[in-house]
Amino acid sequence: MTKRPAGLTLSLSLLVTGAALAQNASVGVVLDVGGRKDRSFNQAAMAGVERVKKxxxxxxxxxxxxxxxxxERGVQLFAKQKKDLIVTLGFTFADAVTRTAQQTPGTNFAVIDALPSGANTAGLTFREQEGSFLVGYAAGMQSSTGIVGFVGGMESDLIRKFGAGFTAGVKFACPNCTVISRYLGKTPAAFNDIAGATKLAGGLKAKGADIIYAAAGASGRGVISFVNRAQCIRASELPAGVKFRQDIAAGVPKSPAYQKACAGNTRPLFFIGVDNNQNDLGDTDKNPATLNHGLTSMVKLIDTALFDVVRRQVKGEPWRANETTYGLENGGVTYALDEYNSKLIPKTLQDKLTKIEQMIVTRVIKVPVK
Incomplete structure (x- = not known):
């Protein structure tokens, strides 16, 4: 009889146990308003869902x-189905999860972007201010007018973290630059107000902003749409006393359509994306080699947070009824660099951003949250 090595027996046992856990796990994810393909919060979560499946x-x-x-309807539906784990997207779920978790002690609940109450709940939060500081620094370095804009969704502690980090980053790069902040509202509906965001972007351009950072969920598409449509800002449109200070796109090839629409003394308009890498949304002529209107994006690794909490549930690890935070230190936030914006974020700026990141991680730079 062939003797099987003890180590192999143990390995096979672990594999079988893991497979059984995976097959028996019952998980539900409740997305926020905006759709699976919002190119922002929900879509980042769906990437985590696909990774879990794979x-x-x-x-x-x-x-x-x-x-x-x-x-709340989605949370209660999955609770009635007795899911082992329910993951929700957004701080607006905190109260619903707290209530439902009290009534469903046999189910674990995780909220991305909030810390609910209850022994069977957990919060998966991000230090958005750190990633926002990086993109703010890039905006301060690259702005042609010295005026940049911030469009927030629901005016709340969470979104103020984005704005505070962004403003601090801009000022660190350019103390004389101006940051103009606007919010879409005081209710969750502000995260799905594309028309409102478009209007705010237009108002920011009128005040001289050539770079606009949107932290507004699906509403951010309004900012992106406006920037892509307007394409540039003219010297004649600048407020009194404001002049162009540089042209970061001087050596970047431009499409014939851009050259026609933006002839004369102009500078490109840029947006900064959020949550997902939205850089490619600024590619108006389907050619990454020409000028792109996405300066960069502040990326939150929502997919990683979702995968981590599901993996712990599936593997039978002890439940962490507390807050797990993702920031620069553990790769939870970053800025996006790819073929669409590599000409806009040159190597010299990349090196500076790397140093800034280390200064934040080591707490040399203390990024504000409000």
Whole structure:
């Protein structure tokens, strides 16, 4: 009889146990309003869902919130189905999860971007201010007018973190630059107000802003759409006393359409994306080699946070009824660099951003949250 090595027996046992856990795990994800392909918060979460399916073999049920009331409806639906784990997207879920978790002690709940109450709940949060400082620094270095804009979704502690970090980054790069901040509202509806964001972007351009950072969920598409449509800002449009200070796109090839629309003394308009890498959304002529209107994006690794909490559940690890935070130190936030914006974020600026990142991680730079 062939003797099987003890180590192999143990390995096979672990594999079988892991497979059984994966097959038996029941997980539900409740998305926020805005759709799976919002190119922002929800889409980043869906990337985590797909990774879970591929690497862990777990089939996750996903509930799409269409209106505000759907958030709690989705949480309660999965609770009634006795899911092992329910993951929700956004701080607006905190109260609904706290209430439902009290009524469903056999289910674990995780909220991305908030810390709910209860022994069977967990918060997966991000230090958005750190990633926002990086993109703010890039904006301060690259602005042609010395005026940049910030469009926030719902005026809240979370979104103020984005704005505070961004403003601090801009000022660190350019003490004389001006940051103009606007918010879309005081309710969750502000995260799905594309028309409102478009209007705010137009107002910021009128005040001389040539770079606009949108931290507004699906509403950010309004800022992106405006920037892509307007393309540039003219010297004649600048407020009194404001002059162009540089032209970072002087050596970047431009499409014939851009050259025609922006002839004369002009500078390009740029947006800064959020949550996902949205750089490619600024490619108006489907050619990455020509001028792109996405300066960069502040990326939150929402997919990683979602994968981590599902993996712990599937592997049977002890439940962490507390807050897990993702920042620069553990790769939770970053700025996007790719073929679409490499000419806009040159090597010299990349090197500076690397140093800035280390200064934040080592707390030499203390990034504000409000």
């Amino acid at each position: 690497e862990l073999g777990v089939n996750i049920d996903v509930f799409d919130s269409k209106v505000d009331a759907d958030r």
